[in-house]
Amino acid sequence: MPLSEKILIVDDERFIRMALGEALRSWGYETFEAENVAEAKKAFDDLEPAIALLDIDLPDGSGLDVLSDIKEKRPNTIAVMITANVDVPNVITALRSGAHDFIGKPVKMEELRVTLRNALETKELRREVKQARIERSRGFSFSEIIGESAALKKSIDLAQRVAVSDIPTILLHGETGTGKDLFAKAIHYASERANAPYLAINCAALPATLIESELFGYEKGAFTDAKQRKEGLFEQAQGGTIFLDEIGEMELALQAKLLRVLEEGVFRRVGGLRDIPLHATIVAASNKDLKKASEEGGFRLDLYFRLSVIQIDIPPLRERGDDVLLLAQHYIERANQKRRGVKLRGLSPEVARMFRGYRWAGNVRELRNVIERASILEDGEMVTTAHLPADLTVGGLKTTDGNSVAFALPPDGIPLETVEVELAKQAMVRTGGNLTKAAKLLDISRDQLRYKLKKSGDYESTAAEESA
Ligand SMILES: Nc1ncnc2c1ncn2[C@@H]1O[C@H](COP(=O)(O)OP(=O)(O)OP(=O)(O)O)[C@@H](O)[C@H]1O
Ligand SMILES: [Mg+2]
Numbered sequence: 001m002p003l004s005e006k007i008l009i010v011d012d013e014r015f016i017r018m019a020l021g022e023a024l025r026s027w028g029y030e031t032f033e034a035e036n037v038a039e040a041k042k043a044f045d046d047l048e049p050a051i052a053l054l055d056i057d058l059p060d061g062s063g064l065d066v067l068s069d070i071k072e073k074r075p076n077t078i079a080v081m082i083t084a085n086v087d088v089p090n091v092i093t094a095l096r097s098g099a100h101d102f103i104g105k106p107v108k109m110e111e112l113r114v115t116l117r118n119a120l121e122t123k124e125l126r127r128e129v130k131q132a133r134i135e136r137s138r139g140f141s142f143s144e145i146i147g148e149s150a151a152l153k154k155s156i157d158l159a160q161r162v163a164v165s166d167i168p169t170i171l172l173h174g175e176t177g178t179g180k181d182l183f184a185k186a187i188h189y190a191s192e193r194a195n196a197p198y199l200a201i202n203c204a205a206l207p208a209t210l211i212e213s214e215l216f217g218y219e220k221g222a223f224t225d226a227k228q229r230k231e232g233l234f235e236q237a238q239g240g241t242i243f244l245d246e247i248g249e250m251e252l253a254l255q256a257k258l259l260r261v262l263e264e265g266v267f268r269r270v271g272g273l274r275d276i277p278l279h280a281t282i283v284a285a286s287n288k289d290l291k292k293a294s295e296e297g298g299f300r301l302d303l304y305f306r307l308s309v310i311q312i313d314i315p316p317l318r319e320r321g322d323d324v325l326l327l328a329q330h331y332i333e334r335a336n337q338k339r340r341g342v343k344l345r346g347l348s349p350e351v352a353r354m355f356r357g358y359r360w361a362g363n364v365r366e367l368r369n370v371i372e373r374a375s376i377l378e379d380g381e382m383v384t385t386a387h388l389p390a391d392l393t394v395g396g397l398k399t400t401d402g403n404s405v406a407f408a409l410p411p412d413g414i415p416l417e418t419v420e421v422e423l424a425k426q427a428m429v430r431t432g433g434n435l436t437k438a439a440k441l442l443d444i445s446r447d448q449l450r451y452k453l454k455k456s457g458d459y460e461s462t463a464a465e466e467s468a
Contacts, residue, residue, distance in 0.1 A: 004028060004029065004030045005029055005030070005049075005050040005051060005120065006029070006030050006031075006032065006047055006048070006049035006050055006051070007024055007029045007030070007031050007032070007049055007050070007051045007052070007053060007116075008031075008032050008033075008034060008040065008043055008044060008047060008049040008051070008052045008053070009021055009024070009031060009032065009033050009034070009053045010033075010034045010035070010039075010040040010052060010053065010054045010055055010058070010063060010066060011033075011035065011053075011055040011082065012035050012036060012055065012057075012058055012059050013055075014035070016055075016105075016107075017033045017035070019107075020053065020107065020112075021033060023109050023112070023113075027113060027116075029051075029116075032047055032049065035058075035059075036058050036059050036060045036061075037058050037060045037061040037062070037063075037065055037066055038060055040052075040054070040058075040063075040066045041066060041069055044066070044069070044070055044073070044077075045073070048074065049077070050077065050078060050120075050123075051077070051078045051079075051080070051116065051119070051120075052066070052067075052070055052077060052078070052079045052080070053080050053082050054066055054067055054079055054080070054081050054082065054099075055081075055082055055083060056081060056082075056083040056085075056090060056094075057083070057084075057085075063081065063083070064090065064093055064094060064097065067079050067081070067094060067097050067098070067099055068097045071097055071098040075098065076123065076126075078100045078116075078119040078120065078123060079098065079099045079100055080099070080100055080101050080102075080103060080112075080115060080116070080119065081094050081099050081101070081102050081103070082102075082103050082104075082105060082107060083102070083103075083104065083105060084104070084105040086102060086104050100115075100119045100122075101115050101119065103115060133194070133195065140182075140185035140186055140188070140189045141186055141189055141190065142156055142159070142160055142186045142190060144182070144186070145179065145182060145183070145186060146323070146326055146327050146330050147320055147323040147326060147327070148322070148323060148326065149315075149319075149320040149321045149322070149323045151315040151319050151320055151321075152314075152315060152320050152323060155183070155312055155313060155314050155315065158310075158312050159183055159186065159187055159312050160190060162187065162310050162312070163186070163187040163188075163190040163191045164190065164191060164192070167281070167309070167310050168262070168265075168281055168282065169262055169281070169282045169283075169284070169306065169307055169309065169310070170187065170281070170282070170283045170284070170310050170311075170312065171247075171283075171284050171285075171286070171290070171307045171308045171310065171311040171312070172184060172283065172284070172285040172286070172311075172312050172314060173285070173286055173287075173289070173290070173311055173312070173313050173314065174285075174287065174313065174314030174315070174316070174363075175287050175316045175361075175363055176287050176361075176362060176363065176365070177317075177362045177363030177364050177365030177366055178287075178314040178315070178316060178317065178363045178364065179314055179363075179364055180245070180285040180287075180314060181200075181243075181245070181285070183312065183314060184198075184200070184241070184243045184283045184285060185198060185243075187241070187283060188240070188241040188243075188281075188283070191241070191281070193239060193240045193241055193280075193281060196237070196238070196239035196240030196241075196280075197236060197237045197239075197240040197241075198237075198240055198241045198243065199233045199236060199237045199240065199241070199242050199243070200242075200243035200245060201214055201215065201233060201242070201243070201244060201245065202245040202246055203244055203245065203246050203247055203248075203249045203250040204245075204246040204249035205246075208250070208251040208253065208254045211250070211254060212254055212257065212270060213226075213230070213232065213270050214232060214233055215232045215233050215234055215242075215258075215267075216232045216234060216257075216267055216268065216269055216270050217229075217230050217231045217232030217233075217234070217235055217269040217270065217272075218230050218232070218269050218270035218271050218272070219269050219270065219271040219272045220271075221271065222269070222270045222271025222272075223270070223271070226270075226271065229269070230269075231269075232267075232269065234261070234267050234276070234278055234280060235269075235276065237280040238279045238280060239279055239280065240280055240281075241280060241281045241282075241283055242280050242281070242282050242283070243283050243284075243285065244258075244282060244283070244284040244285070245285050246285065246286060246287070247284040247285065247286050247290075247307070248286040248287070248288035248290055248293055248298070248299060252299075252300060255299065255300045255303050256300065256303075258303065259300060259302060259303045259306060261278055262282065262303075262306050262307075263306065265277060265278055266278060282307075284307050290304045290307070290308065291304060291308070316360065316363055317360040317363040317364055317366075317367065318358070318359055318360050321356075322356070324355050324356060324358075324360070324367065325347065325352055325355065325356070327364060327367055327368075328346075328347055328352075328355060328367060328371055328383075329346060329347075331367065331368050331371035331372065332344045332345075332346060332347075332371055332375065332383070335371060335372055335375035336375070338375075339375055341379075342379075342380070342381055343381070344374075344375055344378065344381060344382070344383060345381045345382060346382060346383070347382065347383045348382045348383060348384045348385070350384070350385055350422065350426075351382075351383050351384060351385055351388065353414075353422075354385070354388070354392060354393070355367075357414075358392055370388060370389060370392065371383065373387065373389065374387045374388065385426070420452060421452060421453075421455075421456040423442065424438070424442065424449060424452045424453055424456070425453070425456075427439075427441045427442050427449075428453070435449060435450060
């Protein structure tokens, strides 16, 4: 029992207050007294006790008034009613207003002691459950999804609306690393199902028979290894969410079984004869275009239609404009927590430009990895091109005729001259300021390169050490 919890004793009879106070103090509580409604309300405001013992018949009103006042101000307060005339309407009113328990007069001390101990335990448990819930959902809410672009906002907006609806199936579609997992969890934790289980299964990672028994469960003896009956995810997730990741990889035979579950709202354990109703929301995810896959025969068209009633398309990172910079900054700050020495401040302008134009085939995951790597290798305060993977600086993109290029045209275009100057400068940096070598890299003459650099006003600084 937590010691020295504050208890407010509200009773008009001095003798009762004294007797209760003495007992309570001997059990380790800190006690305070009030003898009428007015005093009780004031004492409650001043002292904020964890527990209130409330007599109902008070000289200036009813203990039930004190109760509703208390519950309104601090709902977690434990209120125990103590009264000589336990009549039913009072009991109902008190319990409705949130009283924890009723104790008749004369008070049996042992009863009071147990009541208080249970009440405090319940309170502590509630607090723990609440805390656990907060911890579990931390990192899974929509507010953790970074991005301001219209494209992303559109997906978030739809997902938020779907989360609070009772739509039974949702399809998330997006390239690898776009945040399908993140969205699925955010939807679950924003829904009424947040306190029920969120269970995920990857349809690409396991053989079909295993996925089937994982999802549907099985009866004892359904197959050789079925020594015990086993509940599947459909059963375990009752009231919650099942995340079917990479649904596009599910075998056709199993797709048919899944379709039946979605259409009829019931399922059977493998080897079972009884239909069990499904009360879980199915969130399926795919990086494939399922419509195309079903036209080509790799996915059931009817299942696609069933799943895609609500389809949320998560845009690739390259279509999210400056979100790439926001995300980069987010991962920089995260990397800083682990980084020794100087903290990273941000991206060099050159890197920022590259990031905006890069293809990001691995989307946010790729970006995260790039920043993590740079934060380890980089000595300075900025992420520079020096520690970016070659993929990003060269050959990250294919030109229209299939060759590798370092640049992609940014969404809102870029002056060609800026590109030239940028590459000229990079060539100078890479060759340590050697004009001849730099010109060679660019397949132009020294004079041409010198001219370009001069025009940009950067010749003195970048070519200062040139000796050739
Ligand atoms: N908008 C975002 N804001 C913050 N973090 C993000 C965002 N999008 C993705 N992430 C992070 O990027 C990583 C990849 O995201 P996630 O695993 O959800 O992608 P996915 O679409 O499920 O990929 P895959 O198809 O490969 O399974 C995760 O660490 C995720 O937290
Ligand atoms: Mg995923």
